[in-house]
Amino acid sequence: MIDGVSYGLLAGLMVCGLVLLLAFRATVHSYYALACACALVAFAGLNGLALRTPPASSAHWPAVALVLWTVCRLQFGRQLLRLKDFAPRLDRVAQATLAIFAVAALYAAVETQLVWTLRVVQALVVASTVLLAVGAVMALRRLPWPSALFLAGMVLLLGGISATPMSIWLDPAWVPRRMNFAQAAVIAELLVFAAAMGVRLRTEQALETRVQRKVEDLGTDALTGATSRAGFESRGKDWLREGRPFSLMLADLNGFRRVNERHGRAGGDAVLAAMARRLRQQVRADDMVARLGGDEFAILLVGTPARQKLAEMAIRMLTAGARPVEHDGRLLAGGELNFGIASHPADGDTLESIVQAAERALRHCEQQRMGPAYAFANEVAS
Template structure:
């Protein structure tokens, strides 16, 4: 068995098989698909006679050269009788993690391959479902993090398909040039999007040092992809391994720091990283013969990738949920501030700014409306004799009475001091406006109890109507103000703008 780093030149294997039964049907298969050139010669019987034509396959050859339409490279050995047979294998692979051969009974191999394809299909289905689901969410939320996740998921899927041989089988089996390059270019693109996803999801801009390191790793992954396209497979593979190891470590450190700052979705990111790490660790332990788990050796990477992407999808949903909650809170806070800015703090009525905001839409329809401007009489003596607390109590009581007397669509506002404005949403005939003014004046005159004392004020009301007395709030206020002073001077209690001489 030879490991990555020793395999840039051809390696020869001599395999001797002892056949005891009358006939035998075997396959001699490689452990990996990441081999540039694979040649099998034999089997040779004890006399040196060859029993089958040579097999020449590998990434540099079309997929059709692979016997039994197998994703792995193999030679079928149909042995005619008992005896010792010899097979020679020549393997070339610049990026293969290991060079090894295994012998299978053909029927058992075909059954194992069927199970392997079924399991691979399940993993691919999970990744495709995540890809489609998050494509939809990306269209809805328009969040760059979803774009990076989609890129990571898509290139993880293509990388697994390339490593498993399915990409060559179903996608680009007639394009050997890309079969070779895809094995290093696709992982490089996966690492680019994985690094960008980590930066965006964890918002590592808050950690400038780590953020710059992650960006540097993304650039290294891009360099690896370019080198792979240029045919520098060994160098590109080495860069990919450096980026994947250092990137996982840096992203984990960033996630821990961000989690400690209170960003809870970071724990999901750590969970996804941990699942992939444990799966890869399991594969490494099998390769080192620490544990015996053939299933884990064959499927560990894609189990880890599928689990990681599922957890990352959950992390994204938690992140978006948190962002939407924060945005909702910010909108509510902004609305509260806007409402507070438009509200008179003493009476709870609209203030001058609130009146301007609410009246704009009401007056924009061009329909008939009426504005009533009320100025309290005998208010200053109350303030002077009893203090500002007494004056405030009177103003709150008057505001409540005015509000209670009006309809739901009408606007009641306090301009400041002892002036109030009422803007009627729908028109009333002059006689009904006059009756309303009298009711309001009567309500205002009701005594206000303050610390056992009955405080009484009156009101002078000026009435302006749109459109004849003005079309804008400013015009109506000017007309109503002049009418109010006329009412105050005449002592009539109220006056229409049209009646002012």
């Protein structure tokens, strides 16, 4: 019963890590999921060996899984605490210890005395915990709650393995209901680590939101470097007050949701930033490219160029946007753009009416199965 609950918890935590990995594509989540998987494999194997006397020749693979769990745990701690940023020297020491773990994995693969392997693993866990504890203390000021929770998880683990006799899995009198402090401690630590991961995620998202709001208050979109919605509205109203004629091109990306689903948020952000950069390259210095939100962009053009000129500009932007986007060593599919085009004063005398006219043209363009990927407001029925 106890082992079944333990395996269920470990499997659930592993799935949680995989879901976060698919959603955010961060290596910290991959190491967490791997740590859960290795712990599950190790304990399932060790508990099976405990019912056999003498141990079977298959004793090696759970011991190797334990060493790999220790490696993933160390790597998870490095990523969660951001040792590379907050404690670079300590991070280099942590990287150097990976060579020791490699030797330990080879030892676990060939050593026939499982008790000695367990003692080696215990020594590695204690050593890496001391290393990570120093890192957590150093990161405490920058990441207070994630670091504090990480420290709490390590205390739980050390308490559990300290209270566990090394022969518990190999005792002929072993009883399934006997409490396994080491197994419980590993699960407790992983549960606390999951909480630390969640707290860090919320903290980073809150910080990102605050930074984005401050940057947008200055008229710039934090993600793409394009003008923000507030900056777009301010510029458009200024031009209207000055009586200046201008054209508006609204653009959005077809299939952008699929980019996020396949490559995660980071991949989607890379595509949006690339689109903003490419759009800016196609306009003049006095024109403006703004991101209105999501995958929607607005281009304000000084004056009212002829329809042919606007069509040629839309085609150039389509071609530029279709190029693949390089991200994290891979090439992602570029953006398939659609444009709705309106002008002042022909299509409206307020910014709201001009935007509505461009949106109407954009919707018409998106509904067409054939034809160009742009449409003009004065050619679309209201």
